[in-house]
Amino acid sequence: MMDNLPSTPGKFKVDKPQYHHHHHHPRQLILRWHHSPLLSKLVVWSILAIASLLAFFLLSPTTPNSSSTSGRRSLRNAAPWGGPAWEKRVRSSARVRRPGGISVLVTGAAGFVGTHVSTALKRRGDGVLGLDNFNDYYDPSLKRARQALLSRAGVFVVEGDVNDGPLLHKLFDVVPFTHVMHLAAQAGVRYAMTNPSSYVHSNVAGLVSVLEAAKSADPQPAVVWASSSSVYGLNSHVPFSEVDRTDRPASLYAATKKAGEEIAHVYNHIYGLAITGLRFFTVYGPWGRPDMAYFFFTRDILCSKPISIFEGPNHATVARDFTYIDDIVSGCLASLDNAGKSTGSGGKKRGSAPLRVYNLGNTSPVSVSHLVSILEQLLKVKAVRNVVKMPRNGDVQFTHANISLAQRGLGYHPTTDLNTGLKKFVRWYLDYYPTSSSKKGSSSAI
Numbered sequence: 539m540m541d542n543l544p545s546t547p548g549k550f551k552v553d554k555p556q557y558h559h560h561h562h563h564p565r566q567l568i569l570r571w572h573h574s575p576l577l578s579k580l581v582v583w584s585i586l587a588i589a590s591l592l593a594f595f596l597l598s599p600t601t602p603n604s605s606s607t608s609g610r611r612s613l614r615n616a617a618p619w620g621g622p623a624w625e626k627r628v629r630s631s632a633r634v635r636r637p638g639g640i641s642v643l644v645t646g647a648a649g650f651v652g653t654h655v656s657t658a659l660k661r662r663g664d665g666v667l668g669l670d671n672f673n674d675y676y677d678p679s680l681k682r683a684r685q686a687l688l689s690r691a692g693v694f695v696v697e698g699d700v701n702d703g704p705l706l707h708k709l710f711d712v713v714p715f716t717h718v719m720h721l722a723a724q725a726g727v728r729y730a731m732t733n734p735s736s737y738v739h740s741n742v743a744g745l746v747s748v749l750e751a752a753k754s755a756d757p758q759p760a761v762v763w764a765s766s767s768s769v770y771g772l773n774s775h776v777p778f779s780e781v782d783r784t785d786r787p788a789s790l791y792a793a794t795k796k797a798g799e800e801i802a803h804v805y806n807h808i809y810g811l812a813i814t815g816l817r818f819f820t821v822y823g824p825w826g827r828p829d830m831a832y833f834f835f836t837r838d839i840l841c842s843k844p845i846s847i848f849e850g851p852n853h854a855t856v857a858r859d860f861t862y863i864d865d866i867v868s869g870c871l872a873s874l875d876n877a878g879k880s881t882g883s884g885g886k887k888r889g890s891a892p893l894r895v896y897n898l899g900n901t902s903p904v905s906v907s908h909l910v911s912i913l914e915q916l917l918k919v920k921a922v923r924n925v926v927k928m929p930r931n932g933d934v935q936f937t938h939a940n941i942s943l944a945q946r947g948l949g950y951h952p953t954t955d956l957n958t959g960l961k962k963f964v965r966w967y968l969d970y971y972p973t974s975s976s977k978k979g980s981s982s983a984i
């Protein structure tokens with residue numbers, strides 16, 4: 539499956555911005571030199587040379603904000619943006635429809651968490667504008683289905699990349715967003731060994747691009763973004779608390795999320811941006827990510843394909859603090875509501891602003907083998923289990939969140955146990971892939 543993935547997934551090249559820069563026309567410069575024909579000729583030639591160089595760099599597929607591999611996707615694949623009709627859709631989607639409501643730019647809106655957070659915000663009357671590049675790290679048709687869901691809820695998703703600075707600036711020009719919910723990222727712990735550069739591109743460069751746009755915006759929004767439980771890495775102090783060490787990541791994915799937390803400190807310190815990082819603990823549920831174990835275990839169990847269950851050294855169990863999507867959504871909304879205010883404007887800091895990190899977990903780790911048992915019960919199909927030694931490709935043996943900080947700061951109280959949450963996932967799965975239970979031996983539905 540991994541072989542089909544692009545080297546840099548989803549880095550859709552976006553069209554050049556459609557607004558105009560006001561440069562002096564070259565003729566205005568030339569006219570001043572009309573009394574000296576040689577000089578004017580020289581000037582004309584240098585201007586032409588500079589202009590063609592500029593045109594080369596601006597139109598080349600490897601402009602600074604795109605990775606070299608993204609050039610494989612030609613400009614014609616990009617969705618156009620800009621223009622009065624587009625701006626109207628953007629404004630309408632971002633319009634607040636309740637007193638005291640907030641207006642949120644949600645990046646990664648067609649992603650798993652992004653879709654749920656966007657619809658929840660819209661439901662309570664907040665303004666929401668989505669941004670997503672619809673990359674093909676996993677089946678883009680699932681993202682399109684989520685987009686349809688969002689569209690029915692009144693959320694417009696702009697098709698573009700977080701690395702596209704001009705697009706972000708344009709969005710902030712059109713809408714004075716009060717908040718940014720930055721969820722766009724290259725997820726997945728093990729895939730980082732296959733495609734390391736996509737993690738740097740999305741999770742490091744992409745985050746910087748979003749924070750750059752946010753710090754320049756006037757008013758500056760407060761930023762809430764997705765970090766990861768994986769930042770705890772080799773930490774063995776349980777349950778994981780925000781004060782524990784996070785300087786020993788076990789995967790490049792974790793390292794890019796940890797880098798993001800340090801980058802957040804910089805933008806808070808220099809520009810007065812209010813920033814909250816959320817360390818999500820293995821989030822699952824309806825409309826989830828097909829690259830996650832609970833999802834592909836379900837698919838594979840249904841078609842009697844063997845599944846690999848990892849175990850640690852000396853047959854130690856591997857466990858995760860699986861957290862249900864609705865609990866995560868509550869935590870995200872509470873984070874937005876408690877984000878505090880950015881103090882700067884137009885790139886200048888006016889005072890200190892909050893900088894926070896919260897664990898959003900479930901506080902009850904479950905072994906992978908028990909997760910499989912629950913799925914077997916719900917699907918009424920026995921899994922073909924292969925217990926294998928956990929490969930050394932980034933996984934940690936267990937995660938367990940201490941959530942007291944989020945309880946105090948956000949009123950975060952997860953209420954869904956794994957059994958209940960998986961029941962809802964399986965119900966959705968069988969509804970979304972209706973042939974999956976009858977079509978034995980085929981996994982083509984995904």
Ligand SMILES: O=C(O)[C@H]1O[C@H](OP(=O)(O)OP(=O)(O)OC[C@H]2O[C@@H](n3ccc(=O)[nH]c3=O)[C@H](O)[C@@H]2O)[C@H](O)[C@@H](O)[C@@H]1O
Nearest residue numbers: 725726727766767768818819820830831846847848906933
């Ligand atoms: O908590 C997080 O921050 C991370 O949670 C998940 O990462 P992970 O916990 O590794 O989730 P899965 O890939 O679904 O794996 C779940 C468990 O199943 C195990 N597993 C995975 C794959 C497999 O074939 N067999 C197997 O036993 C893993 O070792 C892990 O213990 C997400 O995929 C990350 O994007 C997210 O950042």
